[in-house]
Structures are given as structure tokens and as C-alpha cells.
Amino acid sequence: MTDNIISIQDLIFEYKDEDTGEINRVLNGINLDVHKGEFLAVLGHNGSGKSTLAKHMNAILTPTSGKVFVHGINTSDAAQLFEIRRRVGMVFQNPDNQMVATIVEEDVAFAPENLGIDRDEIRKRVDSALEIVGMTAFKRHAPHMLSGGQKQRVAIAGVLAMKPEVLVMDEPTAMLDPSGRAEIMNTVKKLNREEGMTVVLITHYMDEAVQADRTVVVDNGSIAMQGTPKEIFPQVDKLKELGLDTPQSTYLIYMLNKHGFDFDPAVLDDENCARILLERLKQHNTDLEGVAHD
């Protein structure tokens, strides 16, 4: 076995339109491995197939042809469904659709209870999961009184309580405000870096994808680009063609380089952008002073 937790091989997924009888191909030969411990972002415009791809990672959907393996288990093997779902936990877009109980800690306990785990162990798991997402103080609250970001953190805790090997998140911040989005991204990064959790984040927010170790861009059911964020985001024109955009910092440097500068194009955030601009501005001023003194 390699260190691939999920291995996707020549994945094709089609469905039949009930009205027209036409066959629609959503995924068109995807090959992708998810490595143990990595933070992978999957980008793509609406309808690109990225959510369909995510749903193959825990056998919500199974391939029309090709294979998907989770920890070496073929997801098309219906007898193994339980094992697959236990290993790959999913968090979806709408937090309100994911709450099942009337008290936060009961909601988090729902999955491990279904796994038939004994009481003491459930108690431990629930407490630890709530601790990791920073929601311990709310454990006796009613979910509907929480903010969107808090609800999503409870949803993540619910998945963590199953002790999965991979956390797959399908646009978990799409319905949240900026502070809610920041809460989720901080939680995800903490999980990945401190707890070693493998994370697959489906998103169309570029500022989220830049925080990943690796980015895959899905377009028209195929993988159009893949690499580190520093490799992907400077390709401004190509991303635009694929209906995506770039962080503003990257775009500013891209425009300056178009004008003839030679800044390192792999700039993804405000801190680095300001740093390289500042270096150049200071250098430029020193040169000017040098000329003035001569």
C-alpha cells in the first residue's frame, strides 16, 4: 500500500436524463490520489463536476466506469459501505440540513451512536471533537440558536466523532459571513496541521484554496490543472478561461509584470504582496537617492 488514502482511477460518471433519455457525462476520466495528511483543495465553476467528484469519495455515488478506492477498499463494493463511510466523513454546504438533534452534544453523538460504540467512548469522542472545533462551551445549547459558522463547526465535530481518516467538505463556507468563513478555515487548518487529518476542501473561494497544500481544478468533468497554489494561481489567464479568478494580490502582481516588471508571480496573500512591493519601492528610492547624490 502507498500512502494514498483515496485513489481515483479513470473515473467516469454518467446519468440518464429522465425526461429526454439522454446520457449526461459529468465526470470524464478522472485520475486523482489523495495523500495521507495532505490538505487538498478542489476548485471549479458551478457545474464543473467538483461536487460529483466529492460524492465519489465516500460512495454517495459510485463510478459508471473506473474505480475509486478508499484505504484500498473499492467503493463499488456495497458490502463495504459502512467501512468506507466510517473512514471518509463529509460536511456539506448548508449547516441547517446537517443538524439532527436538539442539543449540540447529542448532535455530535449521533454518528458514533449509530456505529454502536459504547457510552464511555462516545462521551470521550464527543468531548474531544467539540474541543477541537472550539465549541465545548456550547455543548448544551440548541443548534438553532448558533451562528452559521458555529453550526458548521458542530457539523465538523459530528464527523470527527466518527474518527474518520479523511474529512471531505463540499463548499462548507458558501453560506457563511466573513467571520464564519474564517472560523471554518481556522478549524480546518488546525485539524490538518495539529491533528494530522487529511482534508479535501471543495470550494470556489480562491482565498481558501490558496491555503491548501495542493490544488486541483476541475473543468467539464476533467482535471484541468493541478499543482501547489503557488503553481496554479499565477496562471491568471487560464483560470479566467475556466471561470475562476485569482486573489487580488496575485492579480496586482500579474498586472505589474504585464507592464514590464519582474516580480515573482507566485504571490497569494497580502503579506507577501506588500513585502515584495516594499522591497522594490525601497530599492527604487535608494537608486533615486544615489542618482541625486552623484
Added chain:
Amino acid sequence: MIKLENVSYTYMQGGSFEKKALDNVSLEIKSGEFIGIIGHTGSGKSTMIQMLNGLIKPSLGRVIIDGDDLSDKKVKLRDVRFKVGLVMQYPEYQLFEETVLKDICFGPLNMGLPQSEAEDRAKFAANMVGLSESLLDKSPFDLSGGQKRRAAIAGVLAMEPKILILDEPTAGLDPAGRDEILTKIRDMHKRLNLTVLLVSHSMEDVARLADRILVMNSGAVEMFDMPSKVFGKGRRLEEIGLTVPQITKVMDRLRSAGIQIEDGIYTTGDAYRILLPLLTK
């Protein structure tokens, strides 16, 4: 033309979950303005926009639209709702008719307009939001996500409101879909001289379009000013759970390192124009 005078609103007044959603809000919006509204979840912005077409009545204070006090018994809320079009979050979930055309006609027919005029309006509105005529006979459920969203907006537009309020019209859309909707909203604002109130979590979107930005916090007006002024107060925005566009952060960092540039830069284009001479002079 929109005026709020000392408006307060308390949810579940007298109950154990009593919560003040709006606290003594006063403001004025002129006809034809494009207003961006930002504020974290629970800041009172949704309560406020629902007041503007009479869905929620203030506990205290007055809401005045075009000189009509909405709490005045003589003012018909039905008329107010035609004048103030409200596009809710995820409006595509409210599509229900057999065809896109019928769905867009629903509002105008409800206003008592004859079929032919309702259809004319629907076609005009569909064109305004960029839905091609060939889509009008389709079921709304066969449209893509972005198209459904635009069909829902057309349904409100077909009532020919003077004020259009949109709550998070780009939520869940990808960058291309987002750009398309925002461009259409800007076109409507210009061509139809609509007053537009756009509620958004995206500082970049609001920065790009709004004449003025209303910042809500804890049920009160925190700021109400031009984008450059609002985004010049980045630290305060962050304190109240908001943020500034990334480009504003870049320029703020340069300024605090001693580079002489103005504050409140909020578009990449402006940043480029300011930096270019500094780098080449």
C-alpha cells in the same frame, strides 16, 4: 426617498429570548443610489431590509418610503411591496411555475395587469437579467443554478419596482456566475434608474458597485459612507467581524511601512494606478 427615523425592533418582546435586532436606527437613502449593506450575521441587516417593504413593522420609530409612513393605516402595504422589490437569499427555491415565463409573470399578474402586459414585462425583465428568449418556455427546474437565480430576480424586476433590494444575490455562485449577476444588477441600476440595496458578505463585490456602504453592527448603524472612507477603517471593520478587500490590506501594509499613499484603496485597478508611478518615477 427611503427614510428610517429612530427605528428599533425587538424580537419576542417580553419573552425570555427577547432580542433587540435594531436599535434606534436613523438613515436616509436618496432615489437612484446604489447602496451596499454589510454586517456580520445577526447585525440587523436582514431585519432592516424586511422593514423596507413592510414585512416587519418597527417596534418603535418610522419607516418612510417616498413620503409614505408605512405604519400609517392609510398606506397600503400591497402597493409598497410592488414599489420595493425584495429578492431574498437563494430566491431560486421560490420558483414554482411550469415555465420560466409563467414564473416571471406571476408578480405582474398579481398586480392585476392583463396577460399581454405581464408577458411584455416578463420578457423585458428576462432580457435585463440576461436570460435568452429560448429559455422562457423551459421549466425553471431545467435551468442552471445561475440562470435560476436570474429568473427569480427577473420575477421581482417584472413588477417594475423603484427600489430593488437583493439579499446576498451571489451566495453559492462561482466567480463567473457572480460577475454575471453583478454586471446585470449594475446595468439595471443604470438603465432603469433603480435605487439598489445590495446586501453582501463579499467586501470585494460591495466595493466594486456601491456609491455608499452601510455597515451594520449589533442592530445599529456603524458607518454609512463612501467605499474609500469605509475601507479606510479596516481595523474597526475587523473588530466587528468584517474584513476589507485583500488589496486594501496590501496598501495598508505599505502605508504603515512608511510609503506615502492614501487610505481606503479598494480595487486592484486603483492600487495599480497608484503604485505604477511610485515604482517607475
